[in-house]
Amino acid sequence: MVDPNDWRQICADYLSVSSYDRATLDAIWEDRDYDPKTRPETYLSYPEALARHELGPPEPPAESPSLWEVLAARRSKRNYLPEPLTLTELNLLLWSSQGITGDKGDYQLRTAPSSGALFPIETFLFVQRVEGLEAGLYHLDVKGWALEALQLGDLSDTACEIALDQEHVRKAGVTFLWTAVMERCRRKYYERAYRYVWWDVGHAAENLHLAATSLGLGSVSMGAWYDTQAHELLGIDGTDHFTVLMASVGRVEGSDWEADRRA
Ligand SMILES: Cc1cc2nc3c(=O)[nH]c(=O)nc-3n(C[C@H](O)[C@H](O)[C@H](O)COP(=O)(O)O)c2cc1C
Secondary structure (H helix, E strand, O other): OOOHHHHHHHHHHHHHHOOOOOOOHHHHHOOOOOOHHHOOOOOOOOOOOOEEEEOOOOOOOOOOOOHHHHHHHOOEOOOOOOOOEOHHHHHHHHHHHHOEEEEOOOOEEEOOOOHHHOOOEEEEEEEOOEOOOOOEEEEEEOOOOEEEEEEEOOOHHHHHHHOOOOHHHHHOOEEEEEEEEHHHHHHHHHHHHHHHHHHHHHHHHHHHHHHHHHOOEEEEEEOOOOHHHHHHHHOOOOOOEEEEEEEEEEEOOOOHHHHHOOO
16 A cells, blocks of 8 residues: 555656656557557446436537527536526537547547547446436446436435535436546556546536536536545445546525625
């Protein structure tokens, strides 16, 4: 076990080990090869899920603000009303962050870019207030475009606890919990992959925030969560498959959300 007091050295070592340097890069990669034909499975699904909810094609509203208006309006908003999201809104949020938009035959492309088109990110959801969808913990089956229920019931306390007791999570319509399946990216990029997965999730998250803004919803990313508790809940090992970001989304009204800005 590493000594956590050595964290500065450990982090410095990591940055050094995963840095590219013109003088050494070719030698390091000389014995490495990558065969896309033997790449790890890109799509995770849970055939044993308690229930499966087909999402169907996303249906954007007839009218939306322009991209430029959305960019100017995006703000982290946490002061959610206790009113549910619609399934159409949830479908659009999911599609914006991870929907498939291109087919290259043996791989597909999505709304968000991914390093090497390897798509290591998985989406789990705490559904709390969504019309027509039972509360619970769900996983997004990206290829089948469906939500798979892993636990049913009110998990708002659990979600809030995992997010370091951030109260907006308890009030959210839905909370995203993104994970990375490391080997999808690591098989090709080795140590550098430990940078790529964070960039991948950042792209997906910003798409989510822009979609939420466009729909008039509030959303906020969360970098603070109890990793070990989240991994236990999801039944993942925290090493080869681990959590990389959270975000809550909810309905907001007017400029009420300004009251929740921190000093
Ligand atoms: C990676 C990341 C992690 C964040 N973590 C949290 C968080 O745990 N809790 C929270 O309330 N806000 C969190 N935020 C939101 C920031 O506080 C917010 O983006 C920042 O104050 C700038 O405000 P704006 O997003 O409204 O422009 C996070 C943002 C990012 C990008």
